[in-house]
Amino acid sequence: MAHVEAYIDFSEDENIEENVLETVEENIKNLRSNIQKHLADGRCGERLRDGVRTVIVGEPNVGKSSLLNLLCERPAAIVTPIAGTTRDVVEINMNIGGYPVIIADTAGLRFNTQDLVEQEGMTRARIHTENADLVIIVIDVTKYVKQHKNNNLSFISFIYNYIKELKLDTILLKFVVNKMDMLEEDWKHVKDVWKQYEGVVALSCRTEDGVPQLLDKLTDRLTKLCGKPSRELPCLTQARHRKHLTDCVMCLDEYLRICIDGGDSVLAAQQLRKALRQIGKITGHVSTEQILDVIFKDFCIGK
Numbered sequence: 001m002a003h004v005e006a007y008i009d010f011s012e013d014e015n016i017e018e019n020v021l022e023t024v025e026e027n028i029k030n031l032r033s034n035i036q037k038h039l040a041d042g043r044c045g046e047r048l049r050d051g052v053r054t055v056i057v058g059e060p061n062v063g064k065s066s067l068l069n070l071l072c073e074r075p076a077a078i079v080t081p082i083a084g085t086t087r088d089v090v091e092i093n094m095n096i097g098g099y100p101v102i103i104a105d106t107a108g109l110r111f112n113t114q115d116l117v118e119q120e121g122m123t124r125a126r127i128h129t130e131n132a133d134l135v136i137i138v139i140d141v142t143k144y145v146k147q148h149k150n151n152n153l154s155f156i157s158f159i160y161n162y163i164k165e166l167k168l169d170t171i172l173l174k175f176v177v178n179k180m181d182m183l184e185e186d187w188k189h190v191k192d193v194w195k196q197y198e199g200v201v202a203l204s205c206r207t208e209d210g211v212p213q214l215l216d217k218l219t220d221r222l223t224k225l226c227g228k229p230s231r232e233l234p235c236l237t238q239a240r241h242r243k244h245l246t247d248c249v250m251c252l253d254e255y256l257r258i259c260i261d262g263g264d265s266v267l268a269a270q271q272l273r274k275a276l277r278q279i280g281k282i283t284g285h286v287s288t289e290q291i292l293d294v295i296f297k298d299f300c301i302g303k
């Protein structure tokens with residue numbers, strides 16, 4: 001900004017080099033690409049600040065509330081053998097692998113219920129799933145075994161059908177195959193099935209077998225979603241900052257467009273002023289004195 005102001009105000013009678021605007025253009029391009037890198041961080045800063053929105057979904061009675069209670073180490077949600085126990089969304093803030101997580105237990109999804117309360121619970125479950133950063137689908141292992149026994153269904157086809165049945169449309173999935181303690185002796189060999197799938201964990205909420213593996217896999221996924229804040233660039237932690245930087249990039253683009261078209265540098269400078277104002281809304285106002293300081297520091301004006 002200071003260099004463009006110097007060019008506009010002093011280039012005719014002072015010793016301002018000809019190529020000053022070209023250097024500015026280069027700097028603006030670098031600045032724009034740096035800001036875009038921050039903007040393309042996949043909202044990891046906001047996730048770190050607000051918590052990663054994680055939702056537990058699945059059919060009724062598969063052990064969703066049991067899983068929530070296991071993860072938060074207290075009986076936060078009601079668990080009973082009655083299918084359709086959970087109606088409201090139960091949200092708990094917790095820490096998994098050092099990452100803040102808001103984990104939500106939801107009503108079991110089934111489509112043959114006439115119960116209005118349960119239907120409302122399912123609508124809420126769906127809305128939460130659509131807005132989640134991470135979705136944990138819980139499956140009852142005995143259901144898979146039953147289907148596999150009847151028609152030799154592969155696990156991957158089973159999962160595919162399960163997601164289709166639940167009408168879930170998301171790609172941020174982890175699968176928990178629960179109730180492993182109920183696997184009959186002659187079906188123990190299916191235990192190896194899920195080992196080959198990165199996103200699948202075999203668990204028993206009753207015996208707590210599989211909990212370390214689940215926590216490891218969740219931590220891996222959280223690291224992918226949030227990055228490693230202590231080792232990487234500072235990230236944007238507020239939606240407001242994201243908006244100001246997006247507006248700033250638009251002004252910088254406009255500046256570059258005017259320059260490329262050979263337009264008036266006074267008009268172009270106006271775009272830089274607007275860009276600076278957006279940055280100022282994050283870092284604090286950049287005053288005219290600060291700009292003049294740079295002008296007198298970088299150019300031999302009036303000396």
Ligand SMILES: Nc1nc2c(ncn2[C@@H]2O[C@H](COP(=O)(O)OP(=O)(O)OP(=O)(O)O)[C@@H](O)[C@H]2O)c(=O)[nH]1
Nearest residue numbers: 060061062063064065066084085086108179205206
């Ligand atoms: N054997 C066995 N039973 C389990 C396990 N996990 C949960 N259960 C039992 O399964 C039943 C249902 O558990 P919930 O956690 O209430 O299931 P849910 O998915 O939340 O059910 P809804 O809220 O009705 O959708 C309860 O009786 C639990 O004790 C498990 O790993 N092994």
Ligand SMILES: [Mg+2]
Nearest residue numbers: 064065085086
């Ligand atoms: Mg429940």
